[in-house]
Amino acid sequence: MPFDAADIAAFFDPDMPGYAVATFSGGVTVAGLFVNNYATAFGLVGGSRPALTVSAAALPSVAIGDAVAINSTDYAIAEIQPRSAGVLVMMLEKS
């Protein structure tokens, strides 16, 4: 049985780990799950790999380069990864 809107909405609950409210251009706010895991490049440079997961229906026209603010930090969308369960995973880059 495929996920419906209610199933997907259950993932974006304030009790879920990483829950955050993201603010996009124009003041649009969307509930999502934010992770900012440690990452390295070339084995020599340490940083992080921020990613935001949201319901695809909540952001029908999101595009690479769009600005988004999460937890008082400004990012730009670097990559959009649609998933078959009706969610979008967006890899972020600090502005």
Next chain:
Amino acid sequence: MPHVRQQIREAAIAILTGLTITGANVFASRKRPLGDSKLPCLLVFTDDESVSVTSIHAPSVLDRRLQLRVVGLARDTTDLDDTLDAIAAEVEIALGNTDLGGLVQSLVLSSINTDFDDSMDKPAGQIVLTFEANYFTAANAPATAL
């Protein structure tokens, strides 16, 4: 007294410390990834070495060609290419006309390689300058450059 390899590495670090872009961020033998507070930076490595014998008497005189690798690292959201090329220019100027305090007969740039990683919160890039350092030692005295 340390091996001439170490002396070469330390001499290169001394020359490269204080350049405009990388400043005091010049490191040898890093084992852990560097955070933003240490970038942009230079890493200095003394890698593989080819050795040939130039005399028939003992102890032999060894003609040694050492790969001296200088890695420039930077993270930036804009102009990362330009930053890395500027780092390379400063390194080439600093090492382009030196015998490292008499340790080497020649120090010549042999290759430059670049790599980029844009999967993190800010893109990271590296530029790798490899120099060939030619020096001589007696076979039984690796800590003394001839």
